Amino acid sequence: MFDIRRLRLLRDLDRLGTIAAVARAHTCTPSAVSQQxxxxxxxxxxxxxxxxxxxVALTPVGVALAGHTEAVLAAxxxxxxxxxxxxxxxxxxxRIGxxxxxxxxxxxxxxxxxxxxHPGLDLSVTExxxxxxxxxxxxHRLDVALLHDYDLAPVEPDPALDSAPLLDETVFLAVPEEDAARDAAASADPVAGFGDADWIVGSPGTLCHTVAVRACLAxxxxxxxxHRVDDFSAVLTLVAAGRGVALVPRLGVGRLPDGVRLLPLAARRRTRIAHRRGAGGHPAVAACVRAVRAATAAHLEAGAGAGAD
Structure with a gap:
C-alpha cells in the first residue's frame, strides 16, 4: 500500500519539475522530499x-504512478x-478564495x-x-475558489480540480475622455489606436499583466x-487623471470616475468556481457553490455586474 503523502510528492514533482519546487510547495526541505x-x-x-x-526526472513508471495519484486523491x-x-x-x-x-x-x-x-460554518476568505x-x-489551503482566464490568455484546466462556469464578461479599454476620439478610426480593435499611450497594467506575473501585454502585441x-497597479479602482483613478490607459473587465468598473471613457473590446474574461476534484459532493462545498452562484445572479440582475452586455 502506498503512502498518500508520498504519492502527492511524486505527483507534484511531475507537475513542478524539481525537488526544490516541491519542497517550496510543501514548506519543507529538499532533503525531506528526497527521503520521502x-x-x-x-x-x-x-x-x-x-x-x-x-x-531528477520521473521514469515512465513514475509518470504513470503520478497520473494514478490524481484519481486516488479525488476518490x-x-x-x-x-x-x-x-x-x-x-x-x-x-476556506474561500x-x-x-x-x-x-x-x-x-x-x-x-x-x-x-448555515450558522455552524466557519467561513474564511482569502484574496x-x-x-x-x-x-x-x-x-488544502482553500476549499472553494473563484478563478478566471481571458480568451487572450487561456488557462489549461488543472486535472486536480473540478470547476464550472460562473461568469462571462466584456473587457474594456479605459481611456481619458479627451482621448476617446482615437477610437473613431474605424478600427475593429480600439487598442490599436493607443500604441503611443502610457499603459497602466497589473503587477508582473499576474494574469491582468499578461493580458494587457498580449492585447497590445496583437x-x-x-x-x-x-504604472503597475492591481486595484481596478486605483487604475480608473489614474486613467481619469490622464496618466494612461488600461484594460478593465466589467466587474472591475464599479463607479466610473468622471473623465473616463470605456471602449468595449472583443476580448472576454471568463470566471469559474472551482474545488478539488471529488469534493463537489461535500455538503459545505456544495452550499458554498450554490451561494456564490445565487449571489452572482443577484449581482447581474441588479445591473451592476458582468455578463449583461
Missing amino acids: LAALQREAGVPLLERRGRG LEAASATVAAARTGLTGTV AFPTAVHTLLPGALVALGRD LDPAAVPEALRE AGFAPRIR
Whole structure:
C-alpha cells in the first residue's frame, strides 16, 4: 500500500519539475522530499526516478504512478464528502478564495446567505490572484475558489480540480475622455489606436499583466508601461487623471470616475468556481457553490455586474 503523502510528492514533482519546487510547495526541505520519494520508490520496488543532469526526472513508471495519484486523491475527497453528508447540520471551516473584484462584488452576498442558512460554518476568505488558486486548492489551503482566464490568455484546466462556469464578461479599454476620439478610426480593435499611450497594467506575473501585454502585441505594438497597479479602482483613478490607459473587465468598473471613457473590446474574461476534484459532493462545498452562484445572479440582475452586455 502506498503512502498518500508520498504519492502527492511524486505527483507534484511531475507537475513542478524539481525537488526544490516541491519542497517550496510543501514548506519543507529538499532533503525531506528526497527521503520521502526514496521511501516511495522502495515501496514500489521499481525505479520511479532517474538522474537527469543535476536534477531528477520521473521514469515512465513514475509518470504513470503520478497520473494514478490524481484519481486516488479525488476518490479520497469523494469519500470525505460521503462521510460529511451523513452528519447532521453543516459545521467546520470553509476556506474561500477569490480575486479582488469578486471579493468586492460577488462574495458579500454569498457570505451573508451562508451565515444565515448555515450558522455552524466557519467561513474564511482569502484574496489572491487567480494564478495562485490551483496551488492553494491542491494544498488544502482553500476549499472553494473563484478563478478566471481571458480568451487572450487561456488557462489549461488543472486535472486536480473540478470547476464550472460562473461568469462571462466584456473587457474594456479605459481611456481619458479627451482621448476617446482615437477610437473613431474605424478600427475593429480600439487598442490599436493607443500604441503611443502610457499603459497602466497589473503587477508582473499576474494574469491582468499578461493580458494587457498580449492585447497590445496583437494590435502590433509593445506597450509603454508607465504604472503597475492591481486595484481596478486605483487604475480608473489614474486613467481619469490622464496618466494612461488600461484594460478593465466589467466587474472591475464599479463607479466610473468622471473623465473616463470605456471602449468595449472583443476580448472576454471568463470566471469559474472551482474545488478539488471529488469534493463537489461535500455538503459545505456544495452550499458554498450554490451561494456564490445565487449571489452572482443577484449581482447581474441588479445591473451592476458582468455578463449583461
